[in-house]
Amino acid sequence: MSAEISSLTGAEPLLTVRNLSISAAGRAITIGTDLHVGRGETVAIVGESGSGKSLTAKAIVRLLPTGVSATGSVSYDGVDLATLPERAMRAMRGRRISMLLQDPFTMMNPLMKCGAHIEEMLRFNPAYRRRAALKAEVVRRLVEVGITDPDVAERMPFQLSGGMCQRVAIAAALARDPELLIADEPSTALDVTTQAEIIKLLKRVQRARSMSLILITHDLRLAFSTCDRIHVLYAGSLLEVGGAQAVQRDPFHPYTLGLLLSEPPADRRVPKLIAIRGQVPRADLVAERCAFAERCDWARDKCRSAKPALAEAAPGRWTACIRRPEIAAEMQALRAAVIAGSATTVLPLSPTPPMIRVQQAVKTFAGRRGRPVRALKGVSIEVRPGESVGLVGESGSGKTTLGRILVGLETPSDGRVEIAGIEASRFAAMTPADRASVRRTIQMVFQDPYSTLNPRHSVRRSLTEAIRTTGPNALAGAEARVAELLKEVGLPASYAERRPDSLSGGERQRVAIARALSVGPKILVCDEPVSALDVSVQAQILNLFKRLQEELSLSYLFITHDLAVVRQIADRIYVLYLGEIVEEGTTEEIMSRPKHPYTRRLIDSIPH
Amino acid sequence: MTLPLELPQMRGRLQRHGLTLPLLLCLAVVAIVTICAIFGSNIAPDSPFTQRLEVGDKPPSAEFLAGTDLLGRDVLSRVIHGARTALVGPIVVAAGAFAIATLLGLLSGYLGGLVDVAIMRWVDFMLALPGPLVAIVVVGVIGGGYWTAVLVLIILFTAPDTRIVRSAVLEQRPLPYIDAARALGISKRRILFVHILPNILPLILAYVVLDFAFALVNLAGLSFLGLGVQPGTPDWGRMLFENRNILFSNPPGLLLPAGMIILTAVSMNLIGDWLFERLTK
Numbered sequence: 045m046s047a048e049i050s051s052l053t054g055a056e057p058l059l060t061v062r063n064l065s066i067s068a069a070g071r072a073i074t075i076g077t078d079l080h081v082g083r084g085e086t087v088a089i090v091g092e093s094g095s096g097k098s099l100t101a102k103a104i105v106r107l108l109p110t111g112v113s114a115t116g117s118v119s120y121d122g123v124d125l126a127t128l129p130e131r132a133m134r135a136m137r138g139r140r141i142s143m144l145l146q147d148p149f150t151m152m153n154p155l156m157k158c159g160a161h162i163e164e165m166l167r168f169n170p171a172y173r174r175r176a177a178l179k180a181e182v183v184r185r186l187v188e189v190g191i192t193d194p195d196v197a198e199r200m201p202f203q204l205s206g207g208m209c210q211r212v213a214i215a216a217a218l219a220r221d222p223e224l225l226i227a228d229e230p231s232t233a234l235d236v237t238t239q240a241e242i243i244k245l246l247k248r249v250q251r252a253r254s255m256s257l258i259l260i261t262h263d264l265r266l267a268f269s270t271c272d273r274i275h276v277l278y279a280g281s282l283l284e285v286g287g288a289q290a291v292q293r294d295p296f297h298p299y300t301l302g303l304l305l306s307e308p309p310a311d312r313r314v315p316k317l318i319a320i321r322g323q324v325p326r327a328d329l330v331a332e333r334c335a336f337a338e339r340c341d342w343a344r345d346k347c348r349s350a351k352p353a354l355a356e357a358a359p360g361r362w363t364a365c366i367r368r369p370e371i372a373a374e375m376q377a378l379r380a381a382v383i384a385g386s387a388t389t390v391l392p393l394s395p396t397p398p399m400i401r402v403q404q405a406v407k408t409f410a411g412r413r414g415r416p417v418r419a420l421k422g423v424s425i426e427v428r429p430g431e432s433v434g435l436v437g438e439s440g441s442g443k444t445t446l447g448r449i450l451v452g453l454e455t456p457s458d459g460r461v462e463i464a465g466i467e468a469s470r471f472a473a474m475t476p477a478d479r480a481s482v483r484r485t486i487q488m489v490f491q492d493p494y495s496t497l498n499p500r501h502s503v504r505r506s507l508t509e510a511i512r513t514t515g516p517n518a519l520a521g522a523e524a525r526v527a528e529l530l531k532e533v534g535l536p537a538s539y540a541e542r543r544p545d546s547l548s549g550g551e552r553q554r555v556a557i558a559r560a561l562s563v564g565p566k567i568l569v570c571d572e573p574v575s576a577l578d579v580s581v582q583a584q585i586l587n588l589f590k591r592l593q594e595e596l597s598l599s600y601l602f603i604t605h606d607l608a609v610v611r612q613i614a615d616r617i618y619v620l621y622l623g624e625i626v627e628e629g630t631t632e633e634i635m636s637r638p639k640h641p642y643t644r645r646l647i648d649s650i651p652h
Numbered sequence: 653m654t655l656p657l658e659l660p661q662m663r664g665r666l667q668r669h670g671l672t673l674p675l676l677l678c679l680a681v682v683a684i685v686t687i688c689a690i691f692g693s694n695i696a697p698d699s700p701f702t703q704r705l706e707v708g709d710k711p712p713s714a715e716f717l718a719g720t721d722l723l724g725r726d727v728l729s730r731v732i733h734g735a736r737t738a739l740v741g742p743i744v745v746a747a748g749a750f751a752i753a754t755l756l757g758l759l760s761g762y763l764g765g766l767v768d769v770a771i772m773r774w775v776d777f778m779l780a781l782p783g784p785l786v787a788i789v790v791v792g793v794i795g796g797g798y799w800t801a802v803l804v805l806i807i808l809f810t811a812p813d814t815r816i817v818r819s820a821v822l823e824q825r826p827l828p829y830i831d832a833a834r835a836l837g838i839s840k841r842r843i844l845f846v847h848i849l850p851n852i853l854p855l856i857l858a859y860v861v862l863d864f865a866f867a868l869v870n871l872a873g874l875s876f877l878g879l880g881v882q883p884g885t886p887d888w889g890r891m892l893f894e895n896r897n898i899l900f901s902n903p904p905g906l907l908l909p910a911g912m913i914i915l916t917a918v919s920m921n922l923i924g925d926w927l928f929e930r931l932t933k
Binding site for chain 2: 452483509
């Protein structure tokens with residue numbers, strides 16, 4: 045297949061990976077992956093967590109962790125990397141193939157100045173033997189990645205923001221002028237607006253140097269907007285390969301279609317997201333059948349009897365779906381139906397008194413060396429019954445602090461907080477009856493699904509603990525209530541016996557939602573409830589939020605940095621920037637006619 | 653006949669639990685010491701107190717497997733009986749110190765503020781004291797021997813243990829599951845004992861075992877100095893003191909109790925490490 049791709053793209057082959065299989069402790073992680081990168085080409089490997097995309101990149105440069113091994117051939121500019129001696133391989137890394145990792149803070153040595161990271165890479169070159177020449181080159185390299193302040197070279201990594209660190213890391217990765225850069229989720233750990241800048245920078249540098257780029261990402265939209273060709277990896281198997289625009293226009297594999305449909309669109313609101321049911325299987329369990337068969341609506345027996353090979357379905361397009369000719373029309377019809385059915389529904393504002401009313405809330409923390417840090421500088425918001433309100437902002441905007449104040453986890457330094465008419469700015473000063481009443485009115489869903497549940501408590505125990513707080517006789521009906529709650533969040537009753545470590549991220553988040561619902565609240569404060577989840581699971585959880593709102597007439601305060609998510613769920617939006625509300629309005633207003641420059645920047649940063 | 657078939661299976665199961673051969677030996681040592689401590693009088697070939705001056709200071713023989721000490725008492729019987737003081741004291745020290753440390757650590761780590769400051773300054777003060785010296789002085793001045801020593805060790809050990817518990821609590825405290833419990837209005841006491849404690853218990857258990865080993869060595873040291881058990885009591889530390897002059901005439905008289913102290917302490921240390929590895933992952 046690789047040879048065919050090269051003939052089609054017309055680009056001179058630089059990297060050819062054939063039949064790369066990675067396994068750890070006898071368990072397959074990827075199965076027979078092919079990859080082809082031409083000179084100056086940008087290729088994306090798109091996959092969810094556990095798809096094996098990062099390990100594929102590490103296998104190419106032979107940096108697999110111990111215990112993980114790879115078979116298959118990797119040919120780079122005519123050199124077989126799989127059999128190359130380690131010494132020669134080391135010369136290859138950095139000089140010809142460079143790698144950029146996700147987290148800019150852990151990627152840099154915390155004890156080395158930023159400039160030293162780049163110097164380290166330049167040292168091999170005799171041209172920079174003189175110290176002055178070396179320093180000058182470092183400054184020049186920093187300018188290339190958009191850092192015009194030469195002082196940055198003298199600063200330590202922890203003194204820089206995430207975006208700046210990532211720029212320095214890019215400069216270091218590019219220092220030896222590699223022909224191929226492998227960027228593993230280079231923007232995921234950054235704020236939305238910074239993400240867009242880093243991707244733009246990568247793209248610019250790639251073009252200026254006509255370097256090849258492999259972008260590894262979970263974000264299909266980002267891959268479409270940045271890359272020439274897309275490789276869709278799922279549970280260790282390549283499911284679809286094709287030109288970015290062609291795939292975006294007409295995906296050939298049901299999984300790609302599912303991913304496209306389950307990504308919340310940023311430009312409009314859909315009544316219900318098309319979620320892919322279930323979760324990503326382990327690669328070794330799907331070695332002998334179509335990896336996606338379990339979650340595919342079109343799967344037939346033949347999909348499960350043998351592993352379908354990646355085959356050319358149209359010029360320049362490969363898919364591993366053997367039913368593609370039969371179901372193409374159905375897939376297109378489904379997509380068209382989803383796009384057509386995207387009616388926007390904005391609820392009229394009810395004139396009832398608000399459930400949440402925050403007036404001029406101020407929160408000051410003690411910062412470094414006792415200097416006070418103002419996380420909130422007089423924020424006022426309102427949430428009415430049955431309404432969902434988005435609170436949008438980046439890290440450091442104070443959005444999480446506000447959420448924590450509402451449920452009594454923080455106490456505001458100043459200002460007024462009313463929950464369902466009860467003054468609740470100081471939980472400690474409230475009467476026990478008021479406090480209990482507020483706690484039964486407002487509950488919170490947290491971001492990290494992996495620590496939101498007590499690891500030592502079974503699901504039943506976690507829910508019972510919450511039910512216990514509702515009253516002295518609450519435990520009598522707890523058993524039935526647990527079953528009812530699990531049903532409400534779409535989990536089988538048998539899950540009550542499970543421990544958190546045997547649940548997937550999405551399932552944990554469902555249990556966390558069930559726990560919040562156990563006291564029968566009227567408002568849920570959701571702090572980035574889907575941002576840590578895989579794309580295909582995100583849609584399931586967002587749909588759950590929508591269904592619960594209808595069934596239980598809940599109000600939501602949705603705290604997020606993701607405008608696409610907030611578009612799907614919120615009626616109104618507050619934009620929070622450095623502790624201040626800079627803009628508020630209905631979702632439609634803000635998304636289509638943003639007034640504040642910061643809001644505009646946020647919206648522009650969504651990949652198109 | 654089934655043994656050869658079962659062996660590989662059993663080995664697989666042992667390895668899954670990280671039970672290597674050295675560790676199995678450690679467990680065996682602790683098991684033997686425990687059996688001696690409980691059934692000492694039934695196992696020992698002789699009374700540990702019977703003096704026979706006419707056969708004093710004799711090397712191992714058929715009658716006395718480990719020889720006799722200066723007063724003609726059977727060394728083997730004394731070592732077997734000595735398991736009791738070697739086990740009981742350290743268990744009380746480890747359990748007592750951690751019972752107090754868990755309470756203080758939970759309060760200090762979870763409540764923070766003044767409670768934390770008060771408890772931690774006390775811990776700092778205790779850590780500044782030269783532990784063994786304090787034990788020697790206190791037991792020497794107050795008297796009371798073994799149980800006074802145990803009490804002093806409990807107080808001395810509580811300080812570092814409190815720190816360990818506190819840092820474990822601080823690790824759990826910012827996690828969302830605690831926030832969720834607070835937002836639900838679950839009481840502080842319940843959060844401490846039902847939500848946090850089970851999560852730090854593995855760590856505590858592992859350290860309890862390590863404390864045991866330290867207490868064993870410390871108590872033996874005090875007994876050697878004559879500050880532990882009453883003279884005449886069969887005790888490993890005491891035996892080192894009594895038999896220090898017969899190293900060459902009857903080596904087991906000194907080497908057997910010394911070996912037991914080292915073996916038991918090392919075994920407990922290794923078991924503690926293993927527990928720590930297994931329970932905290």
